[in-house]
Amino acid sequence: MTEIYTDSDTERAQLSNKTVAVLGYGSQGHAHAQNLDDSGIDVVVGLRPGSRSREHAQDDGLRVATPSEAAAEADIVVMLIPDTVQPSVYETIASELDPGDTLQFAHGFNIHYGQIEPPEDVDVTMVAPKGPGHLVRRTYERGEGTPGLFAVYQDATGEASSEALAYAGAIGCTRAGVIETTFREETETDLFGEQAVLCGGVTDLIKAGYETLVDAGYSSEMAYFECLNELKLIVDLLYEGGHTEMWNSVSDTAEYGGLTRGEDVVDREAMEAILDGVQSGEFAREWIAENQASRPAYRQHRRAEQNHEIEEVGDRLRELFAWSEQAEPAPADD
Numbered sequence: 001m002t003e004i005y006t007d008s009d010t011e012r013a014q015l016s017n018k019t020v021a022v023l024g025y026g027s028q029g030h031a032h033a034q035n036l037d038d039s040g041i042d043v044v045v046g047l048r049p050g051s052r053s054r055e056h057a058q059d060d061g062l063r064v065a066t067p068s069e070a071a072a073e074a075d076i077v078v079m080l081i082p083d084t085v086q087p088s089v090y091e092t093i094a095s096e097l098d099p100g101d102t103l104q105f106a107h108g109f110n111i112h113y114g115q116i117e118p119p120e121d122v123d124v125t126m127v128a129p130k131g132p133g134h135l136v137r138r139t140y141e142r143g144e145g146t147p148g149l150f151a152v153y154q155d156a157t158g159e160a161s162s163e164a165l166a167y168a169g170a171i172g173c174t175r176a177g178v179i180e181t182t183f184r185e186e187t188e189t190d191l192f193g194e195q196a197v198l199c200g201g202v203t204d205l206i207k208a209g210y211e212t213l214v215d216a217g218y219s220s221e222m223a224y225f226e227c228l229n230e231l232k233l234i235v236d237l238l239y240e241g242g243h244t245e246m247w248n249s250v251s252d253t254a255e256y257g258g259l260t261r262g263e264d265v266v267d268r269e270a271m272e273a274i275l276d277g278v279q280s281g282e283f284a285r286e287w288i289a290e291n292q293a294s295r296p297a298y299r300q301h302r303r304a305e306q307n308h309e310i311e312e313v314g315d316r317l318r319e320l321f322a323w324s325e326q327a328e329p330a331p332a333d334d
């Protein structure tokens with residue numbers, strides 16, 4: 001059985017005389033920085049000159065410096081900027097890493113695929129919340145937490161592991177449970193999960209269900225409620241009590257129909273091909289090249305997604321939900 005680390009396994013004091021530089025103030029950055037600050041840790045946010053995030057971080061009461069100034073004064077430098085810009089920003093802060101400092105990530109992409117090669121005398125760790133940054137902050141504020149992973153790629157000080165766990169505690173992850181992993185395992189499972197299930201798989205399933213109903217003559221509102229809105233209610237049951245609770249809660253008719261028809265819509269070979277692309281590095285090479293070419297395919301896919309009819313229908317119907325807890329909107333990417 002995999003060991004699950006909780007609050008009682010962390011030595012929070014390990015961070016008490018350390019300064020953490022959080023580079024980036026986006027989805028993960030704002031959550032880590034604010035949670036660390038609320039946990040009494042000395043934090044400085046590293047942002048490029050002219051950064052749009054500067055005002056947000058300052059309004060939230062945090063100290064802001066440039067990435068290299070922040071790295072210079074910090075003991076732990078956390079890379080919370082987009083994966084694709086990390087290698088070039090790393091070049092600007094590398095000389096500020098002193099022996100015994102920690103270079104920390106929330107995702108293993110750049111270490112695993114060899115895009116960043118840190119010096120041997122620093123610790124290289126990962127603390128990866130298993131959830132979007134806005135929920136890392138929201139759950140922390142409620143006294144809850146987001147489950148997370150930690151990993152050690154390089155242990156120059158002999159304290160890399162316990163420091164990473166202490167950090168996971170300070171951002172609230174050990175309230176929910178943290179497991180140890182490797183950079184390889186985190187990178188490959190995270191990329192597979194977001195492509196095949198969590199982000200890519202689920203949005204395509206929704207669109208395919210919606211389009212099948214609308215093309216067959218049903219109203220777009222009906223299709224939206226059936227294929228998107230109700231999904232949240234079903235996922236809430238899965239989250240609370242697993243498949244058994246969900247199947248118990250829906251009708252026997254839904255249970256029989258789902259159990260006998262569901263597998264027809266999932267293509268296991270396509271899933272294996274996605275995993276192969278991640279494991280072989282083919283996806284990483286494609287994504288790096290896409291960025292070098294200024295993201296033409298990314299922009300095209302994103303535009304098509306934003307212009308899909310289900311977005312307009314959803315905006316209109318969600319306006320009716322007066323009780324809805326409006327999530328703090330994630331800042332739009334370029």
Ligand SMILES: NC(=O)C1=CN([C@@H]2O[C@H](COP(=O)(O)OP(=O)(O)OC[C@H]3O[C@@H](n4cnc5c(N)ncnc54)[C@H](OP(=O)(O)O)[C@@H]3O)[C@@H](O)[C@H]2O)C=CC1
Nearest residue numbers: 024025026027028051052053080081082085106107132133
């Ligand atoms: N999103 C998530 O919930 C999760 C993300 N991760 C990992 O966390 C890391 C951060 O991801 P995420 O939070 O999504 O990142 P975001 O896209 O939200 O990061 C945006 C931040 O990065 C800054 N930034 C963007 N480009 C540059 C640049 N060229 N130079 C300096 N700063 C820049 C932005 O500042 P500015 O205002 O100047 O543009 C902004 O503060 C990644 O490794 C990701 O894989 C892991 C788990 C979940």
Ligand SMILES: CC[C@](O)(C(C)=O)C(=O)O
Nearest residue numbers: 130131132190194198199
């Ligand atoms: C599921 C997407 C994610 O891996 C995450 C929120 O965990 C990401 O890269 O944003």
Ligand SMILES: [Mg+2]
Nearest residue numbers: 130131190194
């Ligand atoms: Mg993830």
Ligand SMILES: [Mg+2]
Nearest residue numbers: 107190191194
């Ligand atoms: Mg990810």
